[in-house]
Amino acid sequence: MTVDPGVEADQIDRLNAWREARDEAAVQGALADLRAAATEGRNIMPASIAAAKAGATTGEWSGVMRAVHGQYRGPTGVSKSVSNKTEGLDDIRAAVDAVSDSLGRRLKFLVGKPGLDGHSNGAEQIAFRARDCGMDISYEGIRLTPAEIIEAAKTEEVHVIGLSILSGSHIPLIREVMDRLRAEGMDHIPVLVGGIIPDEDAQTLLGYGVARVYTPKDFELNRIMMDIVACADPESIAAE
Numbered sequence: 001m002t003v004d005p006g007v008e009a010d011q012i013d014r015l016n017a018w019r020e021a022r023d024e025a026a027v028q029g030a031l032a033d034l035r036a037a038a039t040e041g042r043n044i045m046p047a048s049i050a051a052a053k054a055g056a057t058t059g060e061w062s063g064v065m066r067a068v069h070g071q072y073r074g075p076t077g078v079s080k081s082v083s084n085k086t087e088g089l090d091d092i093r094a095a096v097d098a099v100s101d102s103l104g105r106r107l108k109f110l111v112g113k114p115g116l117d118g119h120s121n122g123a124e125q126i127a128f129r130a131r132d133c134g135m136d137i138s139y140e141g142i143r144l145t146p147a148e149i150i151e152a153a154k155t156e157e158v159h160v161i162g163l164s165i166l167s168g169s170h171i172p173l174i175r176e177v178m179d180r181l182r183a184e185g186m187d188h189i190p191v192l193v194g195g196i197i198p199d200e201d202a203q204t205l206l207g208y209g210v211a212r213v214y215t216p217k218d219f220e221l222n223r224i225m226m227d228i229v230a231c232a233d234p235e236s237i238a239a240e
Helices: 005-023 024-042 046-056 056-071 089-103 121-132 144-157 170-183 199-208 221-232 234-239
Strands: 106-113 135-138 160-165 191-195 212-213
Touching: 005 170, 024 046, 024 056, 046 056, 089 221, 106 121, 106 144, 121 135, 121 160, 121 191, 135 199, 144 160, 144 170, 160 170, 160 221, 170 191, 170 199, 191 221, 199 212, 212 221
Parallel strands: 106 135, 106 160, 160 191, 191 212
Antiparallel strands: none
């Protein structure tokens, strides 16, 4: 699926027009009442209806709920148990060891899912296999902003970033990730992207500077692992 960027722009324009036409003081008052009801444990339905009638948006309503109750994050992550499917891993493990020696520390691979896509199985399969190959894994989970991904990459001092997107929003999200990497002087870190990505969009992502693009037809995990090693190899980077 290819998403027309104009759809997003049109929705944003209509939202801005809605906000400009409403009574802002009434909206803020209604949201304050909603927050008070949520904080005090009262029935939030009357305050929610009042906020809607005042012109509050769904995003503003949910923002109040997050501020009061926090935000739920599903229990995604990489289990500590080691996979018993180790066929073909010896050569990859040797390659990981070799590149880690070249890097001066264990190859660090960050895996994350930007945007609102909550389907984490594919990303976790990549993280599992990379861990079983001997890489140091940083799995940042689902629903990340580009800013959070860049901050994690900086904090963890990663060598390669792997991002999974199944929502169709890969173009704007990856563009922002790459822009932020350049702004932080971190554009030497290779970025690999996987997801439901049309061929034309894959070329666009490569044009942004993405090192590899994977789609559902790229299901050979061991080949992807060797790609990660190749991207992290300082000699390979210098050759490029």
